[in-house]
Amino acid sequence: MGKIAFVFSGQGAQYPGMGQSLCEASAAAKAVFDMADSLRPGTSKQCFSGTAEELSVTKNTQPCLYCVDLAAARALEERGVHADYVAGFSLGEVAAAAFAGVFTDESGFKFVCRRAEAMQKAAVENPGSMAAVLKLSNEKVEELCGSFSKVWPVNYNCPGQLVVAGEPGQLKEFQELVKAEGGRAAPLAVSGGFHSPFMESAAGELAGYLSTVETGEPRLPLYANLNAKPYTAASARELLVNQVKSPVRWQETIESLAAEGVDTFLECGPGKTLCGLIKKTVKTAKVLQVQDQETLKAALSGLM
Incomplete structure (x- = not known):
């Protein structure tokens, strides 16, 4: 087997009950939800028992998805599966950044909460x-x-x-x-024109916020939506700010990872949208997905 990439799900993949069985199966996954509940009480409850309508509201969607994405990756790592590269689709890039060490889990969660509020506000101002x-x-x-x-x-x-x-x-x-x-x-069933100039005000707000947040050097290559290239510690803030108002270059990202020798992609988070996109981009790739206890077991089996 070649190299492994963890890829993190984006907005639109959410569903009621997501993350619950994963939390029950993994102490590392549970720690992510415990962290979120300490900073934003009720986050795990929203994931586990919130309605589809509640979870579709951007200010709820993004914090909840961040938790499920990151929890899935932590559960894999807990079982001895280690990524060589990481990337995330839109919101998933924030979870990928936390996993790679650009953020702590806590600072990433605080950022994603601010990101969600800023993007929802921008969507109301510019439908x-x-x-x-x-x-x-x-x-x-x-x-x-x-x-x-x-x-x-x-x-x-x-x-x-x-x-x-x-x-x-x-x-x-x-x-x-x-x-x-x-x-x-x-x-698409979304609440705004994301990754477009309609998000300019959100980007401005996030630039101000991130100027006060400490970021670290990625511990493994983290590929950016903005340019399909790896992060550096110096570029992290700029990449995360401009990402919300700029196109997601996902196909190019997957092609770049494949060129680096990645032949196995593990989608971390709800749904399997990224698995489908990856198979259409690199037909020879092995794609696995982790969102609950059952898919965690299947992914571990598929890696053997």
Whole structure:
């Protein structure tokens, strides 16, 4: 086997009950939830028994996902599985940064709470929507976005899938153009136009906040959404601030990791969205996923 990368799930993967069986199966996972409850009482309760509607509110989604993402990685490490590289999709990059030592678990959680509030506020101030475009080249999607003043490519997910964000009215017109070009645009159930200029005010708020937070040198290579390249201690704040208003270069990140010799990817966190994107990007990769006790056992078995 070659090298292993832990990849951390992003917003949209959340579901009621997430993390509970993982917490019951792993002391290391439970420690993450205990930490979160000490700083934001009720976080584990939201994960374990909150409604889908409650978990879909950004200020709840992000802290809860951070916990499940990080808990899954800690459970793997507790079982003797060690990552050679890490990356996270959008919100998942914060959990990846904590796992890699850029943040402590506590400072990462405090940051993710502030990030969630700032992004939710920006989404209210600048209402936006998102849609996944399928069956068209990135170049064609970028060309179509250029026809609008407030529609932007934001998530470069995998070959043949690019998510765009924009003003709802313009985005509706954009979707008609996609259809006319032979593509398909699927609206996403999100509460804002994330990773676009609509998040400029959130980035500004986070820049001020992070200027007061101590960050460390990554203990293993951590790849950034912003440029698909590894972090340095000096770049951490800039990468995390600009990430919220800039495209997620996920396909390029996975290709870069594969070029470094990664052939096994472990998705840490709820759902298996990243597993699907990775298989479409690097068809020969082994992809495993950890979100609960059952998938933890399956992943450990799959690594043997």
